[in-house]
Amino acid sequence: MLPDTIEPRIQIDRTRDKSHGDLASNIALTLAKVAKKSPRDIATAICAALPEADFVERTEIAGPGFINFFLSGSSSQAVIQRILEQGANFGTSDEGEGRKVQVEFVSANPTGPLHVGHGRGAAVGDSICRLLAATGWDVSSEFYYNDAGQQINNLALSVQARCKGLGPDDDSWPDDGYRGGYIQDIAAAYLSGDKVDSEDRHVLASGDPENLDDIREFAVAFLRREQDLDLKAFGVDFDVYFLESSLYESGQVEATVAKLVENGHAYEHEGALWLRSTDFGDDKDRVMRKTDGGYTYFLPDVAYHFNKWQRGFVRVIDEQGADHHSTVTRVRAGLQALHEGIPEGWPEYVLHQMVTVMRNGEEVKLSKRAGNYVTLRDLVDEVGRDATRYFLGARAANSQLNFDIDLALSKTNDNPVYYIQYAHARACSVMRKMADQALHWDQSFALAQLEQLTQESEKALLRRLDRYPEIVARAAASAEPHMMASYLRELAGDFHSNYNSHKILVDDEAVRAARAALSQAVKQVVANGLALLGVSAPESM
RNA sequence: GGGCCCAUAGCUCAGCUGGAUAGAGCACCCGCCUUCUAAGCGGGUGGCCGCAGGUUCGAGUCCUGCUGGGCCCGCCA
Structure with a gap:
């Protein structure tokens, strides 16, 4: 029937519509042309030749020539x-084979409180870490920041001005000073000799308003602590805090420049040192060393990523705001110019688009503490950690995000967080009720009664549950945690629907056991999925 | 002017790597609590998937060109 020279690629996919069975193959359609037969004839021949299998109940030819398998x-x-x-391990895999992956995210400089955009980065980045860990990767999370640049100097000058009683509207306020109310908080803490502990530094204030170095050190520690507190309240922590200044101290920046020059990719022009990044796909060459002898930010970025490479990460994912997208080509170009055998697409980038916060249908722009932007803390304080994490993590990163405060606060089925958590709480409630009624629960007995699950809504739930490991794998591979959020919304929908149509605690012991087992399975998967998003799974609501 | 991202129901968004009649929630209309939590469920209204070409047996999905919106284009980070 077919030329024996061809080697067809056999493709079997899940069906989208349950009337098409559980699995379907398009093989007959792809072979139709070369076989010069109609797809339906080919499908008929294939079906006739298929061996019997226990797990396949029947096959069916449908539509233009699809072969549908009913399990x-x-x-x-x-x-x-x-x-x-x-249990909690359901859905995990060893896809990563213990290989080292690093996820860098948030990476906010210590010049102010974290804003909503950082929150989005935290939600997405942390979920990516959890997904990678669930799929067998050896994950390291990292927070990178600059504690020594001009911005930090401006921060110190701003705090110093506040220490001396100046305000942002005074004539002698620093030109590029930070105007937010939090500067006043830092100044007050500094003057009263506070001690500050952050994840990666510990500083006691000297209280001397004339000592700019002391102020700088204190202000950085103070803001690092603020950020840590916000991230902790958000359920996010980091394995490594990496300082840009360490790249200078260790000579890695100098070494990187030397390497780029040695490799012939650098040149002097108008008193500056340039990288010929156009050799590696950039649209123009970039300055590495300014005429004043200082380096542009891009050079430490290259040195930093080379450092990551040397630490042995076969995979690195940088989660950043999309306003930094221009660094992607630049950093990769710099890494290629090092001639160290770094793959062209390394590191990977996940860039999230802007977040707009909405209340009463209007955009919210201001924060009392930060001034001109909405802080992560404002959101978490108002709508809670779970809702904030869900909303910031549930959308594809490359789409702009509307954060609707009214929706996040809503405690009805409008709100997908509560909807999903409620599925978990309901399942817990059923088990509690079972115990209250002194009904016997025996898992091994229940597992022997599963043929009692014959309702359509039960079968739909089973199909949904079966998909979970695949969702974890795909979300991890593509670094798209929002897929888990969508899945959980659908799973919860199937559960609530089934819950309303078929009572679990019925008199028939076999049916009751089977349904309770199904409910327990849903509870477990909801908990596992929510954990990957960093959202809690409450036992009652 | 150049680069990146986006465009799917009135609104907010999914769409599983190209499959069969395009999905969900909200909003609007009609139903369901003496029964395991109504923070729930069922039904209905509502779509040239931005526009135009192309590739393919087959396109919301891939390619090209437009249009509209966001972000970025510094010897700032």
């Missing part, structure tokens, strides 16, 4: 046993 009841019910046995 047997027992094979689809088996997922419950896998879930209950594997």
Whole structure:
């Protein structure tokens, strides 16, 4: 029937519509042209030649020539046993084979409180870490910041001005000073000799308004602590805090320049040192060393990423705001110019677009503490950690995000966070009720009753549960945690729907056990999925 | 002017790597609590998937060109 020279690529996919069975193959359609037969004839021949299998109940030819496979009841019910046995590990895999991956995110400089954009980066970046860990990667999370540049100097000058009683509207206020109310807080703490502990530094204020170095050190520690507190309240922490200044102290910046010059990719022009980044796909060459002898930010960026490479990360993901997208080509070009065998697409970037915060249909722009932007703390304080994490993590990163405060605060089914958490709480509630009524619960007995799950809404739930490991794998591979949020919304929908149509605690012991087992499986998967998003799974609401 | 991202129901968004009649929530209309939490469920109204070409047996999905919106284009980070 077919020329024996061809080697067809056999493709079997999940179906989108349950009337098409569980799995479907388009093989007959792809072979139709070369076989010079109609797709339906080919499909018929293939079906006739298929061996019998326990897990396939029947096959069907449909539409233009799809072969649909209907799996047997027992094979689809088996997922419950896998879930209950594997528990919190259900859905994990060893895809990463223990390889080292680094995820860098937030990386805010210590010049002010974290804003909503940092929150989005934190939600997305942290979920990526959790997804990678769940798929067998050896994950290291990292926060990179500059504690020594001109911005930090401006910060110190601003705090000093506040120490001397000046305000942002005074004539002698520093030109590029920070005007937010938090500067006043730092000044007050500094003057009263406070001690500050952050994740990566500890400083006691001298209280001397004339000592700019002391002020600088204190202000950085103070703001680092603020950021740590905000991130902690958000459920996010880091394995490594990396200082830009360390790249200078260790000579890595100098070494990087020397390497680029040695490799012939640098040239002097008008008193500055340039990298010929156009050799590596950039649209123009970039200055590395300014005429004043200082380096542009881009050079430490290259040195920093080379440092990551030397630390042995086969995969690095940088999560940043999309306003930094121009660094992507630049950093990769610099790394290529080092001739160190770094792959062209290394590191990977996940760039998130802007966040707009909405209240009563209007954009919110101001914060009392920070001045001209909405802080992460404002949001977490108002709508809570779970809702904030969910909303900031539930959208594809490369789409702009509307954060609707009214929706996040809503405690109805409008709000997907509560909707999903409620599914978990309901499942817990059923088990509590079971105990209250002194009904017998025996997991192994229940697992032997699964053939009782014959309702359409139960089968839909089984199909949904079966997909979970695949969702974890794909979300991790593409670094797109929002896929998990969508999945959980759908799973919760299937659960609530089934819950309303079929009572779990019925008199029939076998049916009751089977339904309770299904409910327990849903509870487990909801908990696992929410954990990957950094959202809690409450036992009651 | 150049680069990156986006465009799907009135609104907010999914769409599983090219498959079969395009999905969900909100909003609007109609129903469901003496029964495991109504923070829930069922039904209905509502779409030239921005526009125009192209590739393919097949395109919301891939390619090209437009249009509209966001971000970025410094010897700032």
